[in-house]
Amino acid sequence: MMIGRHHGGKLLAGASLAALSRRTLATASVVAARGFAGEAAQGAKYLYSGPARGGAAASAWLRAPAIGMRRESTLALGEKEARPQQQQQQQQQTAEEEKRAAAGGKAIASYWGVEPSKVTRGDGTEWRWTCFRPTETYKADLSIDLKKHHAPLTFLDKLAFWTVKSMRYPTDIFFQRRYGCRAMMLETVAAVPGMVGGLLLHCKSLRRFEHSGGWIKALLEEAENERMHLMTFMEVSQPRWYERALVFAVQGVFFNAYFLGYLISPKFAHRVVGYLEEEAIHSYTEFLKELDNGSIENVPAPAIAIDYWQLPEGSTLRDVVLVVRADEAHHRDVNHFASDIHYQGRELKEAHAPLGYH
């Protein structure tokens, strides 16, 4: 009985394989009949712009028919008249890529018609950053009140306050007075809540078929801004292997804890971030003290910071810490505000989100 079943299974598998082969061969012959074997070979050429190696070349030839099939099926959707123009664009693109490759840069080839965008500054010179664009740069509002504090009165607020305070002690012990390293490490955590909150509000908006009041974007803006803090501090401090390992572990724990916390009580989650930002303001104030008393060298500001915060040429690390601290104060306001909305029994979507609040 078991042998019979086994044999039957083999027969079934064999029949399926045979059907699959017929299908594959049939598709391949249609493509060949349409005469796009030449284009397929050209597609393989686009895949590799570097010098040909034995393995790479063989792999390209193996992939070539698949490229031809895909390309033809895309063009078959009533766009055949656009082909000469597309071919011209591709030729231009390939020529540019070859020029770039000849200049020593590693070109990224594409036959999808998606050209790498060229970003320029207002004066027409090339924009050197890929992680943000000139339209995302701004001048930080340094006039913001840094001393504002939300007094924890309710049980939930006290829990949020002491959760953050309890996290500060191990951080103080671990980093001591190495504020550059401390800032870099803490930014890896600070950039998580905005993304998690934005993601959950996004899913909620989809589930409930409702608007978000701009809060998804506001929280994602916060995450992006925090990530830019990290990109900046990476320029002045390099993480050691055990610090990288710590970030890995902390991110795993914090992401999931915040995700769950936000699901259970967004009121609590935003309050926690509000207090985290208050702590961040304190840390950056200490950082400034160390810069002022000469314990930390006031090195020139990283180029990425000068462009992102539109700082004048000749700015220093102190100027960078000032604008980052102002950003943290804005995050504090946004998150305490979000928590207050929930405290009033309302939903975030009922209040216009503070978009572009820097």
Ligand SMILES: [Fe+2]
């Ligand atoms: Fe930050």
Ligand SMILES: [Fe+2]
């Ligand atoms: Fe922040």
